Amino acid sequence: MKTPLLTGLLATTALAFGTGAALSQAADYPARPVTLVVGFAPGGPADTLARLVAQELSEDLGQPVVVENKPGAGSTIAAREVAHADADGYTLLFVTSGYSGSFAYYPSLDFTAEAFTGVSGIASTPIVITTGPEAPYADLQGLIDAARAEPDTLTYAAGGGGATLTALAAATFLDAAGLTAIPVSYGGSGPQNIDLMGGVLDFAFDTVSGSDSLIDSGQIRALAVTSAERVQTLADTPTVAEAAMPEFEPILGWFGLLAPAGTDAEIVAQLNASVATALESDAVLTRLAATGLDPMSLDAAGFDAFIARETERWGGLITELGLSAE
Amino acid sequence: MDLISNLALGFSVALTPMALLICLAGVTLGMVVGVLPGLGAITAIAMLLPVTFYLEPTHALIMLSGIYYGAAFGGSTASILMNLPGTPSSAITALDGYPMAQQGKAGVALLVTALTSFAGGTIGIILLATLAPALVSVALSFSSAEYFTVMLLGLMAAVTLASGGPLRGFIAVAMGLLFGLVGADPQTGSVRYGFGLPELFDGLNMVAVVMGLFGVAEVLANIGRDNGRPSTNRMTLREMMPSRAELRQTIAPTLRGSAVGSIVGILPGTGVLVASFMAYALEKRVARDPDRFGKGAIEGISAPEASNNAATQTAFIPTLAIGIPGDAVMAIMLGALIIHGITPGPTVISSQPELFWGLVASFWIGNLILLVMNIPLVGIWVKLLSIPYRLLFPSIILFICVGVYTVNFSTFDVFVTLGFGLLGLAMRYAGLSAAPLLLGFVLGPMMENHFRRALTLARGDLMVFLERPISAVFLVLCLLFAISWILTARKARRARTA
Numbered sequence: 001m002k003t004p005l006l007t008g009l010l011a012t013t014a015l016a017f018g019t020g021a022a023l024s025q026a027a028d029y030p031a032r033p034v035t036l037v038v039g040f041a042p043g044g045p046a047d048t049l050a051r052l053v054a055q056e057l058s059e060d061l062g063q064p065v066v067v068e069n070k071p072g073a074g075s076t077i078a079a080r081e082v083a084h085a086d087a088d089g090y091t092l093l094f095v096t097s098g099y100s101g102s103f104a105y106y107p108s109l110d111f112t113a114e115a116f117t118g119v120s121g122i123a124s125t126p127i128v129i130t131t132g133p134e135a136p137y138a139d140l141q142g143l144i145d146a147a148r149a150e151p152d153t154l155t156y157a158a159g160g161g162g163a164t165l166t167a168l169a170a171a172t173f174l175d176a177a178g179l180t181a182i183p184v185s186y187g188g189s190g191p192q193n194i195d196l197m198g199g200v201l202d203f204a205f206d207t208v209s210g211s212d213s214l215i216d217s218g219q220i221r222a223l224a225v226t227s228a229e230r231v232q233t234l235a236d237t238p239t240v241a242e243a244a245m246p247e248f249e250p251i252l253g254w255f256g257l258l259a260p261a262g263t264d265a266e267i268v269a270q271l272n273a274s275v276a277t278a279l280e281s282d283a284v285l286t287r288l289a290a291t292g293l294d295p296m297s298l299d300a301a302g303f304d305a306f307i308a309r310e311t312e313r314w315g316g317l318i319t320e321l322g323l324s325a326e
Numbered sequence: 327m328d329l330i331s332n333l334a335l336g337f338s339v340a341l342t343p344m345a346l347l348i349c350l351a352g353v354t355l356g357m358v359v360g361v362l363p364g365l366g367a368i369t370a371i372a373m374l375l376p377v378t379f380y381l382e383p384t385h386a387l388i389m390l391s392g393i394y395y396g397a398a399f400g401g402s403t404a405s406i407l408m409n410l411p412g413t414p415s416s417a418i419t420a421l422d423g424y425p426m427a428q429q430g431k432a433g434v435a436l437l438v439t440a441l442t443s444f445a446g447g448t449i450g451i452i453l454l455a456t457l458a459p460a461l462v463s464v465a466l467s468f469s470s471a472e473y474f475t476v477m478l479l480g481l482m483a484a485v486t487l488a489s490g491g492p493l494r495g496f497i498a499v500a501m502g503l504l505f506g507l508v509g510a511d512p513q514t515g516s517v518r519y520g521f522g523l524p525e526l527f528d529g530l531n532m533v534a535v536v537m538g539l540f541g542v543a544e545v546l547a548n549i550g551r552d553n554g555r556p557s558t559n560r561m562t563l564r565e566m567m568p569s570r571a572e573l574r575q576t577i578a579p580t581l582r583g584s585a586v587g588s589i590v591g592i593l594p595g596t597g598v599l600v601a602s603f604m605a606y607a608l609e610k611r612v613a614r615d616p617d618r619f620g621k622g623a624i625e626g627i628s629a630p631e632a633s634n635n636a637a638t639q640t641a642f643i644p645t646l647a648i649g650i651p652g653d654a655v656m657a658i659m660l661g662a663l664i665i666h667g668i669t670p671g672p673t674v675i676s677s678q679p680e681l682f683w684g685l686v687a688s689f690w691i692g693n694l695i696l697l698v699m700n701i702p703l704v705g706i707w708v709k710l711l712s713i714p715y716r717l718l719f720p721s722i723i724l725f726i727c728v729g730v731y732t733v734n735f736s737t738f739d740v741f742v743t744l745g746f747g748l749l750g751l752a753m754r755y756a757g758l759s760a761a762p763l764l765l766g767f768v769l770g771p772m773m774e775n776h777f778r779r780a781l782t783l784a785r786g787d788l789m790v791f792l793e794r795p796i797s798a799v800f801l802v803l804c805l806l807f808a809i810s811w812i813l814t815a816r817k818a819r820r821a822r823t824a
Contacts, residue, residue, distance in 0.1 A: 041368075041734075042368060042369050042373065043368050043369075043371065043372035043375075043655075043657065043658045044657075045661070047372060048372070048375060048658075048661060051372075051373075068735055069734065070734060070735050070736070071734055072524065072525060072527060072528045072734065072736075073525070073528060077524050077525065077736075105515075106524075155782070155783060162510060162514070163515060182785075183782075184779055184782045184783060185512055185513040185775070185778065185779060185782070186775075186779065187512070187775060190657075194466065194468075194469075195469060195783075198466055198469055200469050200783055213660075291661075323514075323515065324516065325510065325515060325516060325517050325520075325527060326516070326520075326522075
């Protein structure tokens, strides 16, 4: 409750000295607390990672980096706020892969991807294809054969509905494998895993962090991950390309940092370096490893190019599938 | 005895000075955030999670769970004293707790709450300690069909707890279900009733709805009635203590409530909330004089409080033993376990005995701390009531607005709160209760999800709800509820014509 007030006061003070400060903006940065806007409710995986990174950034920048949760509307409420914020490096946006689909999924947003510039990637994670402990298929090829033999019969879950990356990955996989199956809508990992364990559901798509502890303890089985290479947490699980479909274009979920477009390039470079330092700290690496994430260090230009490719791929698929929030 | 040696191990972990200190810190912090409107356990736990990375896993969990039940108790305190429930389950406590406070029995209500919470929690703990492995299979046998029917039963219970008869309760539940429709369709993601406002895409904010219906409506209803408060400023310990008769009155409801809570708490996702509603409805059904409920019946606070505390304990079963969190708070705790390299699962109890039994013992110690801490605190809480309305009301509204704003940093939510405040006022004039509306609002979206999921899994066959035995039992119970309404209504009509 105190923080916004404090930030407000500091902002007013900064405004009073504004004209003089503009010249040496990059040299003084950061002269006051930085706000990191997160489009998710406190406590979820995205928020937890954001808070951890914010803590590391605070130490490296020498100014507090304050997490502000603005959940809602597929995190476009948070994005909108940052899109309209001053491009001074004091307001940053924490984004996930969902960002790349949001412009196609929410057609009436009053800002575009041009409103942002990439700062840095933070971490990436594949989608994992899972099945119940007693499912008849031994591997991914077995699942594909079974689903081809009986089109529109097997049931599958793909996290929350709509245009989440899990749902888009499921659509991409089924299309590439030439399968049809019945989608069942679940709110998230928990409920769909209960039904996998209970044998009610045939197969599922999930984030690694949502399923890996159950995979470890043998309560559900992982058939494949959608990344280009195997991931550390699920070292025994093959990639989709290894298991059945060599041509499969990898799919990654990711987390990253954006700033309003027009932010001084030196400030962006400084933030990028701070994130890189954070990604080497033990606290962050332990957290990433525990939740099935791999660090994703990219320079600002590289991250921009990555987001552009993602936006084209998932935005295109959303349009093609006719998905829309409205 | 296995259990005794296990518990001894647990207490040896939980009674170390560090563990006690952490438990005390967690419980105290939880109580503070629980009393403040809007700031719930989730926010506090999320903010403290980074701190727990530096603690050892058992201590981290003790702290987080301390916040969790501390907040639940703090929420009850605010609903009894000021009709300001922060969560739907403490809204139930407000139904009879607030009238008691107005009759000058706030101290009694608070102490009964503390005592019955403690009793309910203890019963839940005993079950957790003895039956956890067996209960896992029960939780796993629940699929969407069962969830849908148990929630339907919850709604039937909500209809019953309305004052003024089932028809009014039914109207309130239906209104709640309608408000619950706002937001993205769970299956397709298209927004319903969003009116192009991005703030509505995820539905109405629950905290805003609760605060409006209860807190704001209460203030609005009392404006202009400033005739001072019943003088409660000087309370001796004797006056706060419930009388023997009152204590005797709470024993049976506490046991019934604990039983309901322990069973319902095992279900991931629905447990704690449905538990308190069902316990209240059960009390009202078995009571000889159901009319006293809603007007300060002591059973009306003891049963749901015992129930939600028992449920809070048994809610740990799916989290620890299957690795599936029941709610957002549990999800965060699960995350904390995983960070520390502990994989939840059926083996966690045998592979991490210090953690599991230490946690069990600390639940008990934490509940005891709450009870002890609150005996002196009750006097201070009650003093709040002696603040004149003209000072108290503006501060309550201010706290509500600030509290609701901080949940999502959204001014839109503040207006939602005020809007629901007006609705709550209108409902009072129309003789409708807010609690059934709230339960409809919270359960509606979940029920829709489970209903559609159960039908998809059954390839569209409606018979699935009758073919699965547990689900069929719940449907029969729903039918019994409906029959009892009809019988009551006919009796009432006959009495009128005669």
